[in-house]
Amino acid sequence: MRYTALCLGLLLSAGPVLAAETPAKQLNSLLNKMDSMQAAFIQNTLDPQGKPLQTLSGQMLVRRPGYFRWDTEKPFTQQIIANGEVVWVYDPELQQATRQLLDKQVGNTPALLLSGDSAKMSESFTISEDKEKVAGKSRKTFVLKPKDKDALFETLRVSFSGSQLTGMQLRDSLGQKTDITFSQIKVNGKIADSVFQFTPPKGVDVINEL
Template sequence: MKQAISALVLGLAAFTAHAGGLEALENFVKTAKSGRADFTQVVTAPAREGQTARSKTSSGTFEFSRPSRFRFEYRKPFQQTIVADGQTLWLHDVDLNQVTARRQDQVLGSTPAALIAAAPDLDSLRRDFSLEAAADRDGLQWVQATPKAREGQLNHVRIGFRGNELAVLEILDSFGQRSVMTFNQLQLNAPVAAGAFAFKPPQGADVVRQ
């Protein structure tokens, strides 16, 4: 009987801990209407036979204003800008002098950015993702989001929270490539200038509309 009670208590404790990740995500989506942070991103490709896996590190800044507007500014080692202005998703590769423009409503729904910056509420996320709590790890509470549309390249995303504060975004694609984005100096509900989400292709840039 004591073993059965212990198992029940431990099981309940585990459920409560796991549920914390979903609660943190819900609180974040509800309360974080805007914000900014620095980020570091490490992308690791799957190891080829006889070789070790190779990683690439980049860094930059992130700003958002919910719903549907955000900006990722990659600064090192290469400059790249990703802007969602509410209508169009812009990608500017400085080295290639190329801008790609896509209709935001067609491409944003099942992306990692929708999870942390664009979605207005948890119900809208559940339309595009299956959400489930994951085990606590590295002092963080985790949620796994798996896109319901399986034709894309995204396998799943894991979001790590420290309390109700966004800390880490882990992305695994269908090719086995893993991307880990760590956020630092996060400022929630800080004023963000509207101009941060305006984008105009630089003069002379090659613009590709999809």
Template structure:
């Protein structure tokens, strides 16, 4: 999976504490106010747009996600290939274990109007509304949904749909500007765990090829 595709999947996998919430917007607001850190297992299915006369092809991956506000994330991909995606607040690092290659980009330049900014960086709903047009969607598949449309037309995200099941964030459905769809599902969430600061530190392994972008 390319570096940008990983970035589009940042900042997810959080549960909500408190009573049942009436709409997806209520769930999102409660999440933004009350969830400072989180850890969950995730499954990601990426589907490329179908070419004429061909069936759309999908790729699945899974692993563990952790986050700590503000703007620190870690995705440990376990299957089918081992990769690490770490955002330390300054730099986003992508380490491909099989290739022994590290790609690094400045975090301020790559997050923008992404799911990371939508769910794990904004301090309140007002801040989100400055970057996204938010609207509640009808209940579907036992989940309450909210749609977020980036106000900036310069980004790589076309739309994001966030699904809440009961009090827990369950699904993130991302459509990028190239027509590629990425759906992330979360299980086994731990709300507001105490995460060591070094969880979000990354040092390129000895001998790894480091590419700065």
């Protein structure tokens, strides 16, 4: 479903974390090491029985604080763009663009929250760590549970291999799971302001939810 992309989003790679720190502080330390990130993504959504429902692919960019872009390219096109103040969701096939205030979304939208002030994550999420071994390699996974009862998901898992972000997994209240894998990652490169600006094309129906 297309709304899934808005609930998804981005963490960035960083340096080592002290074991004595709480999970929230560890995740905060990782995030504070980055200013920007660019990556390709593949997003797979599965039903509660593990049956594939949808596979999406595209590109994402983020620049802290508050700048975010998630471009779905296949099998349909959609853009989600935040410029620090407002969030645009643009569906070219539907000829529709929705505009919302950024602060209305951060409580429910990990992608936007994690591109912003990481020190405030504990205000919206309960954060724990799930340590596991995969193919003989250590993998650090943070589990975020929203404190807001109206959140669009129940848990968000964010995984790192060493200091490198490897993916995210979102599970909703019905048991549907969305896995996102990142590749071609570039951290702390320069991203122009224009990347995060959006002007609705002529003839597009604009829904203003400010």
